[in-house]
Amino acid sequence: MSGDIIGIWIGAILTLGIFSFLYKDNPFYKFSEALFVGISAGYWFVVTFWQYFVPKFWDNLSLSFHELVANGRIDYHWIYLVGGFFGVLMLLRLVPKIGWLSRWSLAFIVGTTAGLQFTRYLESNGIRQVVGTIKPLVVGGNLGTSIGNIIIVVGTFTGLIYFFFSKEHKGAFGGAARVGVWFLMINFGAMFGYTVMSRMSLLIGRMDYLFSDWLKLIK
Amino acid sequence: MKNRFVFRKSILLIFLFSFSFFLFGLSISPAQEMGVPVAAPISAPQPPDPPMNVVAKDAPNDNGHAIVVKWSLSADDGKGKNNVLSYEIWRSDNPDTGFVLRGLVPAGTSQYLDRGAREKEEENYFPPHKNFYYQIKAKSDISFSESEVSAPAYAYGQWIHTGKLSILFATAVFTFFVLLFINWAKKGKKLYVRPIxxxxxxxxxxxxxxxxxxxxxxxxxxxxxxxxxxxxxxxxxxxxxxxxxxxxxxxxxxxxxxxxxxxxxxxxxxxxxxxxxxxxxxxxxxxxxxxxxxxxxxxxxxxxxxxxxxxxxxxxxxxxxxxxxxxxxxxxxxxxxxxxxxxxxxxxxxxxxxxxxxxxxxxxxxxxxxxEPLLLGAIKAQDWGKILIMISLIIGAIAASFHLDFIVNLFRIKL
CATH class of the missing domain: 3.40.50 (Rossmann fold)
Structure with missing residues (x-):
């Protein structure tokens, strides 16, 4: 029995183990789940080590150290020591007395990421949305486009009203908010159907694995 | 004696005749011998007219690792038997030698963005603040011509992306609202947020x-x-x-x-x-x-x-x-x-x-x-941001409907 066949059998049995959850929680599922979680956690540790720690920290600082020893020059890669410093602070959580120092790292991560994302969100979710919605309400000789443009503008406008939190949804304002909710729900419905179709293709892929690769019932 | 002279003269004539016939025979092709019509001789391939006015400039609104090259199209671009099929962009740090191919664009294209990597360790590293010379080759299917070498240009980074000034403006407005409302909340002003x-x-x-x-x-x-x-x-x-x-x-x-x-x-x-x-x-x-x-x-x-x-x-x-x-x-x-x-x-x-x-x-x-004042201030600022967006939508839609492009263009973002 070749390695491939053993792999297919293991894959098929574990697939059935996960599928068995559809019936109810059972030891077969628990075993598959524990194996999946354990392997993935270990795998992520290795990925993190080789894709982040080694190339970002170790390799860069090795280069800098080599440059310092060989040419007496301090290059910019030493900046990675800052990341290393914050990493060590995170590990200090293991020492209860000074574990509070890890909050510095957390503050740095959360603050910088949120700050960096601020302008990105403002551009993609704000200004680009406005630019994409600025459309002529009446396009001469093209009724379909005119209707489409009106729907886009009205939908965006009423959707914004729904997400306005400083005023209660009552009266005409509430009516406009309800129109906004209708637009949202129609959009969600379309997205739901679209995503369900893509999930079906995932299921078909798994079935194909079971019936074609494993059982050889489909050729 | 006279007979001997006549004999020698005859031998010489026969020899000359034979030699000229031999030479004539060499210049006649087998096709001519067979009476088949023959095409005119093929002339050397003519190169297309070269591109003109090659100008290289630093690429705007970037981090300083790109140069934009522009040129006037070859006179043979899009017409004639020397039709240009493509342009090759060559670059060197010496105007006389050492040109390397940087890119290829199809006919009808008159500019190229020569962009490189930022990190020195990367293969396609583009050094900033270093003079480069550009030359454009117009290529037809059988020949090519070279433009004059451009004046030197170097890449450098810009601190402000002028195409994104609208984002800077929006950030400033939003920040103003956030600070204003946080200040109000801290002073005890009641900021209403509807129940969710x-x-x-x-x-x-x-x-x-x-x-x-x-x-x-x-x-x-x-x-x-x-x-x-x-x-x-x-x-x-x-x-x-x-x-x-x-x-x-x-x-x-x-x-x-x-x-x-x-x-x-x-x-x-x-x-x-x-x-x-x-x-x-x-x-x-x-x-x-x-x-x-x-x-x-x-x-x-x-x-x-x-x-x-x-x-x-x-x-x-x-x-x-x-x-x-x-x-x-x-x-x-x-x-x-x-x-x-x-x-x-x-x-x-x-x-x-x-x-x-x-x-x-x-x-x-x-x-x-x-x-908390910080969070409430941010929510209030977002609401005011939404009011501005709704106003912009109405103005923009009306402007677009009446083709008032100068208003519509205020919202455009250039990348």
């Missing part, structure tokens, strides 16, 4: 779990600690932890990111402190499972059925796992409250959970619960 159904249901759901004597499961999603959805969720987690500490209801928080784990532990611990019950805080109530999406889902799904959680709260950044989690919670009979800013996942939460915070409601919820 999903958040009002949280207290009810915690009460239900307490009555049933079962734990509450709080899922932060798969986002990293820096994502806005996760940050908003952590604020809500703090509030939920405070309530569960007051009611002495077990709280389970399995997480998928090591950094989020640390922040979540801090948030829950702070909630227990605020409730005056730090002694009942259990550090292992917030624990790491794995960062792999579906392995995390399999573990949480098992947890729901084994622990028989009374309430499941899903707040944060979710992807394909949203429906898998929510459906399992449904099967387990838990009351479920969800909220995410991932638009593609909202439909699944709407379909499978009891209450859903849609998009920005998640951010608003954290402010609504916290009542």
């Amino acid at each position: 159904a999903g958040i009002d249901a949280v207290d009810e759901a915690i009460g239900r779990a307490t009555e049933m004597g079962r734990p509450i499961l709080y899922i932060l999603g798969l986002g990293s600690a820096g994502e806005l959805g996760t940050i908003a969720s952590l604020t809500i987690l703090n509030r939920v932890a405070k309530k569960t500490a007051e009611y002495q209801t077990p709280l389970l928080v399995p997480v998928s990111d090591p950094v989020v784990l640390t922040v979540a532990q801090e948030a829950v611990k702070a909630g227990y402190y605020e409730a005056g019950r730090p002694d009942t805080y259990k550090e292992d109530s917030v624990w790491y499972i794995t960062s792999m999406q579906f392995a995390y889902v399999s573990a949480v799904n098992g947890l729901m059925l084994r622990e028989k959680t009374a309430t499941n709260i899903y707040m944060g950044v979710f992807y394909a796992e949203s429906l898998l989690l929510a459906e399992t919670g449904n099967v387990a009979g838990s009351i479920q409250i969800s909220g995410t800013d991932q638009v593609a996942q909202i439909p699944f939460f709407v379909a499978a959970t009891d209450y859903t915070l849609i998009g920005e409601e998640l951010y608003a919820a954290s402010a609504y619960l916290g009542k």
